Amino acid sequence: MSENREIRIEVPVLARVEGEGALELSASGGQIETLRLRIFEPPRYFEKFLEGRGHQEVLDVVARICGICPVAYQMTAVQALEQAFGVQASPWVIRMRRLMYCGEWLQSHALHIHLLALPDFLGFESGIAMAARHPEAVRRGLRLQRLGNDLIRLFGGRSVHPVGMRVGGFHRAPDPERAATLLEEMRAALPDAEDLVAFTASLDLPQDDQDFTSVSLRHESEYPLYSGRIVSDRGLDLAVEDYPKHFQESHVAHSTALYAHLDGEPYLVGPLARLNLNHDRLSPPARAALDATGLQLPSRNMFHSVIARAVEIHEVVLEAIRLLESYRPEEPAHVPVTVGAGTGFGATEAPRGLLWHRYELDAAGKVRSAQIVPPTSQNQARIEDDLKRSLEAFGLHNDDDALRLRGETVIRNYDPCISCATHFLKVRIQRR
Amino acid sequence: MNPEGRSDGWRIIGVGSPVTGDDLGWAAIAALKEAGLDHVAELLFLDRPGPALVDHLQGRDRVILIDAMQAGLVPGSVRALSHEELIVSAHPPSSHDLGLAEALALARALDCIPAHLHVIGIETGPGLDGETRSVAIRDAVQVIQAILSGNRSGFGPDDAAPRFPSQRGR
Numbered sequence: 001m002s003e004n005r006e007i008r009i010e011v012p013v014l015a016r017v018e019g020e021g022a023l024e025l026s027a028s029g030g031q032i033e034t035l036r037l038r039i040f041e042p043p044r045y046f047e048k049f050l051e052g053r054g055h056q057e058v059l060d061v062v063a064r065i066c067g068i069c070p071v072a073y074q075m076t077a078v079q080a081l082e083q084a085f086g087v088q089a090s091p092w093v094i095r096m097r098r099l100m101y102c103g104e105w106l107q108s109h110a111l112h113i114h115l116l117a118l119p120d121f122l123g124f125e126s127g128i129a130m131a132a133r134h135p136e137a138v139r140r141g142l143r144l145q146r147l148g149n150d151l152i153r154l155f156g157g158r159s160v161h162p163v164g165m166r167v168g169g170f171h172r173a174p175d176p177e178r179a180a181t182l183l184e185e186m187r188a189a190l191p192d193a194e195d196l197v198a199f200t201a202s203l204d205l206p207q208d209d210q211d212f213t214s215v216s217l218r219h220e221s222e223y224p225l226y227s228g229r230i231v232s233d234r235g236l237d238l239a240v241e242d243y244p245k246h247f248q249e250s251h252v253a254h255s256t257a258l259y260a261h262l263d264g265e266p267y268l269v270g271p272l273a274r275l276n277l278n279h280d281r282l283s284p285p286a287r288a289a290l291d292a293t294g295l296q297l298p299s300r301n302m303f304h305s306v307i308a309r310a311v312e313i314h315e316v317v318l319e320a321i322r323l324l325e326s327y328r329p330e331e332p333a334h335v336p337v338t339v340g341a342g343t344g345f346g347a348t349e350a351p352r353g354l355l356w357h358r359y360e361l362d363a364a365g366k367v368r369s370a371q372i373v374p375p376t377s378q379n380q381a382r383i384e385d386d387l388k389r390s391l392e393a394f395g396l397h398n399d400d401d402a403l404r405l406r407g408e409t410v411i412r413n414y415d416p417c418i419s420c421a422t423h424f425l426k427v428r429i430q431r432r
Numbered sequence: 433m434n435p436e437g438r439s440d441g442w443r444i445i446g447v448g449s450p451v452t453g454d455d456l457g458w459a460a461i462a463a464l465k466e467a468g469l470d471h472v473a474e475l476l477f478l479d480r481p482g483p484a485l486v487d488h489l490q491g492r493d494r495v496i497l498i499d500a501m502q503a504g505l506v507p508g509s510v511r512a513l514s515h516e517e518l519i520v521s522a523h524p525p526s527s528h529d530l531g532l533a534e535a536l537a538l539a540r541a542l543d544c545i546p547a548h549l550h551v552i553g554i555e556t557g558p559g560l561d562g563e564t565r566s567v568a569i570r571d572a573v574q575v576i577q578a579i580l581s582g583n584r585s586g587f588g589p590d591d592a593a594p595r596f597p598s599q600r601g602r
Contacts, residue, residue: 128537
């Protein structure tokens with residue numbers, strides 16, 4: 001099939017991603033001329049909604065940004081608010097936040113791998129179609145996802161928009177008997193998590209190495225979840241509050257979500273970036289399971305993201321077991337908070353990548369201004385860059401269905417959440 | 433347990449969220465409990481379970497699901513829905529949009545649809561005031577009581593639309 005033919009393709013909805021938008025691609029003479037990830041869902045204005053709200057309302061408001069990663073928004077906001085008020089959370093609170101965050105990674109990654117990404121690599125239209133042929137794989141995903149939700153529920157009362165967190169800590173400490181039950185369930189899930197690493201590494205993934213910059217948090221001793229400095233594989237090493245010095249958000253005409261660049265260039269956040277930068281911070285069992293796959297890091301192949309998610313599932317199950325084994329309730333489960341004017345910054349690793357918040361508060365603790373930079377916004381420019389390189393490497397001589405599927409697969413690698421960024425996807429390809 | 437090893441007692445699941453209007457399944461479960469039906473059936477509230485609904489259907493022979501719906505009916509209308517039709521309407525799931533239809537489609541693919549599955553929908557919407565809501569919950573409870581008692585006269589075969597006591601929304 002000639003790559004110079006004129007073809008126009010429209011796909012009304014891109015499946016297995018969250019949100020609404022479109023992919024527009026035009027090619028001439030076998031070269032891609034323009035490629036736009038067009039996001040047209042209306043802006044959601046959360047930053048403006050927060051203005052004038054009391055600090056007590058912030059965690060409930062930001063949780064509504066996303067039904068899958070509300071914990072990430074709450075964790076990042078609470079860091080920023082505590083910094084603004086000069087509050088130092090106790091070591092127990094920090095450990096418990098990390099434990100709760102393990103639950104969110106577990107449920108989000110398990111759902112993405114088993115129901116959204118695997119159909120691409122096993123040749124099915126959807127996770128539902130795949131379930132009939134690979135029921136055990138899907139059941140494993142459901143078991144892991146449920147366990148993650150149970151862990152969030154332990155602290156937050158419910159897994160969607162949890163309500164257990166507050167500035168200074170938690171409203172209450174989890175019940176030790178429920179924590180003990182969850183510990184046993186986590187131990188029972190460990191074989192599933194170990195198997196998943198080998199399973200994803202055995203998939204027939206496309207080989208498509210690209211040059212990109214990885215960005216993530218880096219902690220002095222832990223695999224980054226709740227805290228760390230902002231680093232890149234090009235030598236960047238920043239305190240959280242210095243993020244705006246190097247990262248810029250900007251509007252583009254074809255998207256209602258802001259784009260972010262690092263010193264003017266696209267960059268990657270998320271599981272593969274985290275693993276590239278922090279594989280030496282994995283716990284020994286997770287490191288051993290990763291080594292057994294033979295995966296060489298850092299990886300330049302975005303399709304390795306599915307393996308990175310599996311490695312991270314293994315890591316958070318191990319971490320949850322470690323933290324639950326030493327669990328003792330602490331009451332009160334929070335430190336006192338004195339409200340005052342100030343500015344605070346927060347950065348954590350959401351399942352989809354680095355999440356950064358900034359809040360300015362007045363003397364009464366009300367929000368004067370808020371800035372929230374979600375991972376999907378940060379990945380948008382990288383996704384466009386990846387699409388262009390991937391489709392050219394794949395070959396424009398392929399038929400439209402094959403090009404469309406490859407494009408969708410590339411996008412799904414990022415597990416984009418347009419709801420967070422603002423929302424996603426029709427595909428329109430024009431060739432002249 | 434039946435010969436297939438499935439539990440053959442009734443499990444009644446109210447699906448919903450704390451958002452007013454999406455909590456009708458929960459309100460129905462609360463009303464069933466108040467009516468003493470927790471002695472004859474297992475009553476569950478589930479908060480936006482997504483694919484986890486499959487776990488709650490697994491190994492069960494008799495399940496009733498109650499959820500708020502938006503089907504363009506008069507708010508407060510109560511309908512018995514065909515789970516087969518719901519499954520046909522399912523979309524390929526996204527991470528954030530895996531609703532009742534998608535969860536049932538997944539359950540069918542995993543071969544864990546209960547032999548006796550009833551789905552009761554209660555129409556929600558802006559016109560659902562306090563009185564309408566109370567009547568709707570009462571209607572839903574009566575439908576469920578009829579299912580539990582085996583009094584299916586007027587219901588027709590499984591999943592056919594029943595005649596509801598108040599006949600609203602028709």
